[in-house]
Amino acid sequence: MPDQICASLDVHSLSILAPDGTVDDALMPPLTETDIQRLYELMVLTRTFDQRAIALQREGRLGTYPPSLGQEAAQVGSAFVLQANDWIFPSFREMGVQLTLGYPINQILQYWAGDERGQQSPPQLNIFPVCVSVGSHLPHAVGTAMAARYRQDPVAVAAWFGDGATSKGDFHEAFNMAGVFKLPLVFICQNNQWAISVPVKGQTASSTLAQKALSYGFEGVRVDGNDVFAVYRATRDALNKARTGDGPTFIECLTYRVADHTTSDDAGRYRSADEVATWSARDPLLRLELHMEGRGIWSKEYAAETLQRATSDIDAAIEVLETTEAPDPDDMFAYCLSQPGQRQSAQRKAV
Amino acid sequence: MPDQICASLDVHSLSILAPDGTVDDALMPPLTETDIQRLYELMVLTRTFDQRAIALQREGRLGTYPPSLGQEAAQVGSAFVLQANDWIFPSFREMGVQLTLGYPINQILQYWAGDERGQQSPPQLNIFPVCVSVGSHLPHAVGTAMAARYRQDPVAVAAWFGDGATSKGDFHEAFNMAGVFKLPLVFICQNNQWAISVPVKGQTASSTLAQKALSYGFEGVRVDGNDVFAVYRATRDALNKARTGDGPTFIECLTYRVADHTTSDDAGRYRSADEVATWSARDPLLRLELHMEGRGIWSKEYAAETLQRATSDIDAAIEVLETTEAPDPDDMFAYCLSQPGQRQSAQRKAV
Amino acid sequence: MAMLTMVQSINQALSQEMARDNRVLLLGEDVGRDGGVFRVSEGLQEQFGAERVIDTPLSESGIVGAAIGMAAYGLRPVAEIQFMGFIYAALDQLYTHAARLRTRSRGRFTCPMVVRTPYGGGIKAPELHEESSEALLCHLPGIKVVVPSGPYNAKGLLLAAIRDPDPVIFLEPTRLYRMLREEVPEDDYTVPLGSARIVKEGTDVTVVAWGSMLERVFKTETAHSLEIIDPQTLTPFDWETLLISVKKTGRLIIVHEAPKTVGFGAEIAATVAEEAILYLRAPIMRVTAPDVVLPLPKLIDHYLPTTEQIRTAIDDIMRY
Amino acid sequence: MAMLTMVQSINQALSQEMARDNRVLLLGEDVGRDGGVFRVSEGLQEQFGAERVIDTPLSESGIVGAAIGMAAYGLRPVAEIQFMGFIYAALDQLYTHAARLRTRSRGRFTCPMVVRTPYGGGIKAPELHEESSEALLCHLPGIKVVVPSGPYNAKGLLLAAIRDPDPVIFLEPTRLYRMLREEVPEDDYTVPLGSARIVKEGTDVTVVAWGSMLERVFKTETAHSLEIIDPQTLTPFDWETLLISVKKTGRLIIVHEAPKTVGFGAEIAATVAEEAILYLRAPIMRVTAPDVVLPLPKLIDHYLPTTEQIRTAIDDIMRY
Ligand SMILES: Cc1ncc(C[n+]2csc(CCOP(=O)(O)OP(=O)(O)O)c2C)c(N)n1
Ligand SMILES: Cc1ncc(C[n+]2csc(CCOP(=O)(O)OP(=O)(O)O)c2C)c(N)n1
């Protein structure tokens, strides 16, 4: 003091894969060609799943569904780094995260068909139920990270959420606690620039979302969310930090919600076709294809095969979905409490 | 991009009045000697009030009371700039703010004696009731600022709160909305470094509180909260900004809670006498006295007179307090809703 | 007179009241440009501007908190919570502040605001989109709770709510939004808060139901003579109308879609058991959802009260 | 056996359970270094370390949300909300998540956590320090609500709550914290959740009261023979014990310090009016706070139910 600068804070941004498919070699993470193909295949699976889900919804076989079109790199690239024993807290639009981690496709569909059994994470995965109440899952990620550390388990925790979620009180309380307790936690924002009809400028006046981490004493980084390598690299670094006790990181993936908010929404009411077209041209999948083609690990046949495999995996899942018996109404009682009370026992008989 | 800095953010700190009483002339605001004496007198009034309130509490004439000792500059200096038609949202420890704005002393006491009538702001002031639920008043300040702007009234809004309040979800939602709507609003944090037994380091990992404003796209500044001129200047600038449509400002006043959290607390359980002694030595009142003495506008006689006036104002208020008839139990019904419903009308008769 | 849906009649009420009273403004998520996810505020931002039909950040507590500040300042804000399942984050603002501001400031500040929210089940929507937690809003004094049951009373109750000097929660039964059409006068009219409506007179059983359950009671075929009461306002409740009816019929069934335990039906039953027990010829029956977590769409029909259950209750109560 | 206050018996329960089960940890504002503002967790941070007795930031929603995450991970967190008046900001986490995690994940994740909070009036404290909003926690299924009434059952109920596989809200009547002393065994014992206790057998009137109102019922002098029931757990409620008693006495009075409308007393009255009305000889009476905002200390004695009001209700009900 008197009038001086008491804190100088920078926010970094990262991009590796250019729209033309070339990469910044200095920043390119050491992914094998198999890894890259796997990333690609998962992104194709995510997109194919999305198309099929929308079609099923139109046919009345699923309920309201939130498309992930355009966010495949931001979802697959971030989930790709996680390990089976890590704990995962998705919001509701992260089908790409679930698919990357091997969550059963039929269960994802089952959930969107309105059946809780779709949320019963397989025992080998620790994926929390999809969180519809925006941002309210972030404190759970904090508690889980506190618990893992208390137990000295080599576990990291990752949570996904949208730009809209950054406006919620729970975002703040969770980020703040993550900073105070220096938790093994990665916060991954899918800044798809819209929260239903509210653009990110109507959500916050801060120029990046990444800088919000500075409020909590940890690092925030903005990555090109349509660049799967940048997303991968940032998440890898953040997870390494988490695993070595260096605390949380906030990754803002700048991407775009190319489709409507959900199958009940009509985005044409509130945003321009131009904007959508601009962002569609920045397609994350296309960019990766160009890169792979340049490296000689992509061909039309390979693409067709990949699509074919995705389609048949999804077909198989739909088959399972549609042959699964309807849920038992008794499950409402079986899973409410560990044991129904006197009143519920009576009600249970009546159902 | 690729890896580059996408935001560079600075936080400024401000101090004007040094512990030895000298000031930084370049930064010293143009206060008249009468202004300075008025500031001093209000700080003396605040401190005297505090001592008397604690004594009254010990005698059982007030309930639990939260002392403001050490925070006089941060409270009086910030409130001094406000105008009668401005809207004021105090937390619970801002007796100095209330006194500066001319809130009746007997009503302040009445509130701490457990009587709602103490919260009935006089018609010429727009001071919201003291908010015990930490941080939850900040959204009201936002709404009021939105309303004032909607009405095109030349009104600014100021809200006070502690370091602990910065951890609450409502702090975040309010700050974020203030940024988005660029409101005529000044947020004034009394960073007295403790929230009951939790030091500010246990509250947040961010190195200053001021930098939290960067998350919301507006300016945050840290001022020496024991320096009444710095507090005054920062608030003045922020209010000018607010009044000219340039949006909100966050002012962090770095000060210290010299006394126990409340009369029910024993701070000796959780902090060192050394720390308290260090901060007691930075007494805001002493510093101002030194300055005024240097300028020839302070003397022992003047000080004694000032204290005498404060004491007699408070005596008069205590007299009013103690001769005020007990509240009417019917008031519980009279003020619950505009008109009691059928049930309340029946209950009302029974009381 | 125009036949309107509830979405239309609420939209009309908002539009007319905003034209009449410039203190009225709307705020919430997607209420402006998008016209609300159910289109309840469609066209209003075009008509009244973005300063008066305000798209807010995704902040339920902030929305309600800001509305409190606006109301205290002298405006008449109408806040929207996009679905009732998201009101929980705003309960602190409702309980701690909206409900208490008048009391705490001894009348110096008041809170004439309305919080509208789509309410209730049966629309096969994702989780938290079908909640009916009205009881939570009825327990803490200082808030009024209104539940319209059709396009006509929706308009009149909403106008009354906006003009009311106290905070009002306005629960809009989503299932009815477009299901019913009624004649709705273009004119200004209010349906007073705190007055129940005897929807159908009868002699055998008093049936109390609100929101979308009223429709279900009407759909229930029975040979018995039902006196059907639509409370319209849950707090303050019109006990007089209810007690007169129960004293006449001697039998009471309450139907609500919320879980049974400490639902608002409990209050109705308790009050009757306290004030009119000597007139009763039968136990007081409640037809409600069971005390379990609200399920996803595949099971929702096993959760919400059915006409079958209502009929069974009527048959049972008539055995006494 | 030691004569302990409730503060001491709760402290002992926490200490013993932490020693027995390393999954148990405490979190909350000022619970560590300071030992809690009522000293309930005094000495525990010294004993178990700051990683297990965790001073958190001032974030009620974050505290409960973090506890949910810990519980899902396999720990047994005991979170403290410093006063019940500050739990409102955590209701979203309780309703949306704690109560539903088991259902939503079909048992894959569960939420064995306890949220303790000082509860109830009569301590002449500032606003929001005397709330008794138990009814709000009893309506939404998936949470258990426990209210001890003395040092002995406080210890046993808390041990049962920590060991319970479901989320439990544990409401500690602040007025009783240091008022009563009881013999409290040093040993490990539990008082099972979901079982009421007949505190005193009697034949004329069944009186149900919990928390600090139980003490007030005991203080009420009357010549009539009261059967006094302490539910101990509000959800799940022990209906069986209550109904047997009411069928015996034919008269029921419920006493609670929360406002009347949709208080938990309403549920008790409604259930009896549904399941045992034919046994009743008199209206069911509720002695409660009025339906107004909880006042500051100067008026609190006019708000909380008094022994006088309880006695009047007894006299009234005995006229039938
Ligand atoms: C707490 C809460 N409020 C409102 C909603 C309704 N709603 C569903 S999604 C959504 C927008 C979310 O935006 P964002 O966080 O950016 O995620 P995105 O939809 O873009 O993936 C809203 C308002 C909700 N689900 N939860
Ligand atoms: C929401 C809420 N939680 C907890 C409390 C209990 N409490 C009262 S004051 C306080 C600490 C507040 O700290 P700070 O905001 O720094 O203000 P200060 O007391 O230092 O003035 C706490 C935890 C409260 N009043 N409100």
Ligand SMILES: [Mg+2]
């Ligand atoms: Mg988004």
Ligand SMILES: [Mg+2]
């Ligand atoms: Mg502080």
